[in-house]
Amino acid sequence: MSEQRPVIGISCGDINGIGLELIIKTVSDNRLLEICTPVIFASNKVLNFYRKGVPDINFNFSSIKDSSRINHKQINLYNCWEEEVNITPGQLTDAGGKYAVQSLQIAGQALKEGKIDGLVTAPIHKKNTQSAEFNFTGHTPYLKNLFGVQDVVMFMVAENMRVALLTEHVPVKEITKYVTKENILSKLQIINNSLKKDFLIDKPKIAVLGLNPHAGDEGLIGKEEEEIIRPAIKDAKQKDIFCFGPYSADAFFARGHHEKFDAVLAMYHDQGLIPFKSLAHGEGVNYTAGLNGIRTSPDHGVAFDIAGKNKADESSFREAIFKAVDIIKNRKEYEEQRSNPVKKVTNRIVANAVDEKITEIPE
Incomplete structure (x- = not known):
């Protein structure tokens, strides 16, 4: 380097x-x-x-x-x-x-x-x-x-939100076969690590969206949330990943809940990118985490x-260059802190999570 x-x-x-x-x-x-x-x-x-x-x-x-x-x-x-x-x-x-x-x-x-x-x-x-x-x-x-x-994450980042995708360019009819406990855990681990070393967030808070309308409505509109997504979130918490959900995607973004988290994991492309591109004000950046x-x-x-x-x-392209430079600096600072634990890392990223209890958001 x-x-x-x-x-x-x-x-x-x-x-x-x-x-x-x-x-x-x-x-x-x-x-x-x-x-x-x-x-x-x-x-x-x-x-x-x-x-x-x-x-x-x-x-x-x-x-x-x-x-x-x-x-x-x-x-x-x-x-x-x-x-x-x-x-x-x-x-x-x-x-x-x-x-x-x-x-x-x-x-x-x-x-x-x-x-x-x-x-x-x-x-x-x-x-x-x-x-x-x-x-x-x-x-x-x-x-x-x-x-x-083994795995990477398509991570859409902007000043006001970060949205990661479980599945990327996959036909809608094939999405469900990729919604597995193993895949969700893998993505959450990469997101958690990236938020720490690439964005210098000490204790990241991650929201996980459901797959079905209303996050399955307790199994009435699909079983994936109860059988796959919720158990994956539980296992991730046991691995010290601070994550919550599954949340109903429409209400989640409409009510501004994304502002309470450092990142959101969406189940598929349009579920994550439609709100991201609508809310990122034309300056969003695609980052490959992992x-x-x-x-x-x-x-x-x-x-x-x-x-x-x-x-x-060129706004988004300019932001992509700025973001690459920021992440390079953040990784260097993160490694310096790891090699010298006495040194206090100054977090230059203002996390979107607020002090209120995240668990108060209906899942």
């Missing part, structure tokens, strides 16, 4: 999406160089193509082919390919997927080898990235495989409908 400002790698995403526009808009702010050193994994030709589409921005970079030659005084472009590429903004093409994967693989390997301190990934499209060589439904399962870990390396991304997709039109909002 760099002894200077942290080195943040940035994969370019689908070359026909909004990723490169977001990257240019974000890193062109010279103040970013005061907190990190950005390294964009793409090519000169692709980056210059999109630079022309974002006028009135002063954007310069240093082109490198070796991670040991990173220039800490300016933006770096790591050339992942030299050949000419047909760029068609807004179009779903094989080339868009091919080079998105190439950028991700090179950047991911750099993260694994410690050549960069964190990775921020621009959006990819699941349809044109699928192949025999890349048989993954997104960044999260790919990085899980790359780092060789990896040795640090990876974040914006909370949106390729947005082909506005690609190449200079209409993309």
Whole structure:
């Protein structure tokens, strides 16, 4: 890991999406160089193509082919390919997927080898990235495989809430087979560890949502809550994980109960992401908890409908870089505290949990 400002790698995403526009808009702010050193994994030709589409921005970079030659005084472009590429903004093409994967693989390997301190990934499209060589439904399962870990958590984070997912990109009809006691315990353990070391929360409080409407209504609308989720919560408490539930998802968010917890574990994608994206005010970040390396991304997709039109909002992408830098610093502080227990860790994160009794929230 760099002894200077942290080195943040940035994969370019689908070359026909909004990723490169977001990257240019974000890193062109010279103040970013005061907190990190950005390294964009793409090519000169692709980056210059999109630079022309974002006028009135002063954007310069240093082109490198070796991670040991990173220039800490300016933006770096790591050339992942030299050949000419047909760029068609807004179009779903094989080339868009091919080079998105190439950028991700090179950047991911750099993260694994410690050549960069964190990775921020621009959006990819699941349809044109699928192949025999890349048989993954997104960044999260790919990085899980790359780092060789048993489990990870898709963790959506913002200033006012954190939402984790039990299942990610799974068809609705298949969700129930992943709602198991073992899976819930695994996710809760990762969430608990991440809140402590990545967000410096000493005693995290975690809410667990039910699967069925009204959290099963005591077994009248499904049995998963009584037979699986509640027993998993009980076992997690025995492992010193401070968690509660299962809560009815609709009432939970509608009544603002998420503000009383440091994180919420949702059972499936839309159950967690619809309220998150509605309440995170456009600045949410997707964080992959459970990896040795640090990876974040914006909370949106390729947005082909506005690609190449200079209409993309970089707010979430900027937050993804800030969050990666924060987590790098937090992990360092956490390790220093562990090696020196006498030192008092100052928690720079204001936890959402309040002092009232959490058990007063109806489950």
